[in-house]
Amino acid sequence: MAEKPEAVKVLYCGVCGLPAEYCEFGPEFEKCKPWLIQYAPDVYPDLLKDSDGKEVDKVSDQMQSTSISAGGSSTSKPEEVKRLPGGKVKKKDKKEVIIEKVVRNKRKCITTVKGLELFAVKLSDASKKLGKKFATGASVVKGPTEKEQIDVQGDIAYDIVEFITDTWPDVPESSIFFIEDGKKVPAA
Amino acid sequence: MFIRFTSEDVSAQNQVKASVQRRIRQSIAEEYPGLEPVLEDLLPKKSPLVVVKCQNHLNLVVVNNVPLFFNIRDGPYMPTLRLLHQYPNIMKKFQVDRGAIKFVFSGANIMCPGLTSPGGVLDEEVEIERPVAIMAEGKQHALAIGFTKMSAKNIKAINKGIGVDNLHYLNDGLWKMETLD
Numbered sequence: 001m002a003e004k005p006e007a008v009k010v011l012y013c014g015v016c017g018l019p020a021e022y023c024e025f026g027p028e029f030e031k032c033k034p035w036l037i038q039y040a041p042d043v044y045p046d047l048l049k050d051s052d053g054k055e056v057d058k059v060s061d062q063m064q065s066t067s068i069s070a071g072g073s074s075t076s077k078p079e080e081v082k083r084l085p086g087g088k089v090k091k092k093d094k095k096e097v098i099i100e101k102v103v104r105n106k107r108k109c110i111t112t113v114k115g116l117e118l119f120a121v122k123l124s125d126a127s128k129k130l131g132k133k134f135a136t137g138a139s140v141v142k143g144p145t146e147k148e149q150i151d152v153q154g155d156i157a158y159d160i161v162e163f164i165t166d167t168w169p170d171v172p173e174s175s176i177f178f179i180e181d182g183k184k185v186p187a188a
Numbered sequence: 189m190f191i192r193f194t195s196e197d198v199s200a201q202n203q204v205k206a207s208v209q210r211r212i213r214q215s216i217a218e219e220y221p222g223l224e225p226v227l228e229d230l231l232p233k234k235s236p237l238v239v240v241k242c243q244n245h246l247n248l249v250v251v252n253n254v255p256l257f258f259n260i261r262d263g264p265y266m267p268t269l270r271l272l273h274q275y276p277n278i279m280k281k282f283q284v285d286r287g288a289i290k291f292v293f294s295g296a297n298i299m300c301p302g303l304t305s306p307g308g309v310l311d312e313e314v315e316i317e318r319p320v321a322i323m324a325e326g327k328q329h330a331l332a333i334g335f336t337k338m339s340a341k342n343i344k345a346i347n348k349g350i351g352v353d354n355l356h357y358l359n360d361g362l363w364k365m366e367t368l369d
Binding site: 010016 | 196
């Protein structure tokens with residue numbers, strides 16, 4: 001095995017995210033059909049046969065209308081499609097600050113603040129301000145998956161909302177969330 | 189296993205130390221000799237390797253936010269389906285008949301008759317409690333990753349009940365989690 005085995009490129013459906021050949025078992029085969037006809041006509045030859053003639057027009061109309069609603073230009077389209085399957089990417093775009101209290105030694109805890117960077121706040125500045133305001137240690141911690149967050153010692157969960165909204169007016173109170181028992185609770 | 193798996197199930201994630209990294213890499217290399225030439229590309233020695241601990245004694249091996257392998261308790265490391273699709277020949281393969289596909293898609297374990305019927309293919313060498321890739325009749329790519337509950341010979345002989353535990357299948361929670369952060 002001296003040679004590197006080539007990585008196989010798998011065609012994933014742009015609608016449901018499955019390999020194209022499994023679309024028929026996916027949750028929404030009907031929705032995948034237009035995509036399949038355009039991008040993977042050889043996987044489902046029956047599909048093309050079914051949709052000969054008028055159907056093809058209909059489908060292409062449909063495709064056009066979707067592309068129009070997706071922004072009109074063809075360049076924006078693949079992006080739109082990519083975003084849909086997991087639903088994950090969309091979430092990431094949402095700007096929100098998440099505040100979580102982590103209990104450390106029964107009576108000691110750490111408040112972590114995530115997502116401030118989305119509001120164009122400099123994290124190192126923010127941690128300094130937080131530390132000064134609450135007279136505790138506050139530091140920028142690099143999360144294991146490359147995401148930075150601020151750790152503040154002590155339970156400051158309730159005061160911090162006001163502080164954030166006062167210090168950074170760009171951050172609306174409605175986009176601040178607490179995590180309680182693993183659930184997101186809006187702060188407002 | 190991963191039916192409803194979201195980032196909320198992650199209980200801890202940490203960058204592991206070099207010795208643990210080495211051990212993980214070694215056990216993966218042992219398990220999947222076919223993967224060895226590309227292992228350096230997959231798990232570069234330079235880039236940090238993160239082990240994500242989840243509920244039910246589940247560990248994920250994550251590089252650059254992409255889950256690549258998972259294991260349960262101290263079991264063997266198994267590739268995620270996205271990785272397996274890229275390197276399909278690293279695992280032993282079983283094939284199920286067409287009728288079984290939709291059940292596998294909803295997370296069912298693989299029953300023996302689905303493997304022994306005309307549409308199914310068994311790799312006779314597979315022992316009990318080994319990871320296998322589940323392929324499907326008439327399909328090119330794997331649709332699930334399983335853990336054998338019987339050896340292939342027994343599956344053929346007994347031909348009843350669960351043959352392979354379905355651990356990870358297309359469109360389950362882990363599949364949808366392309367990246368982790």
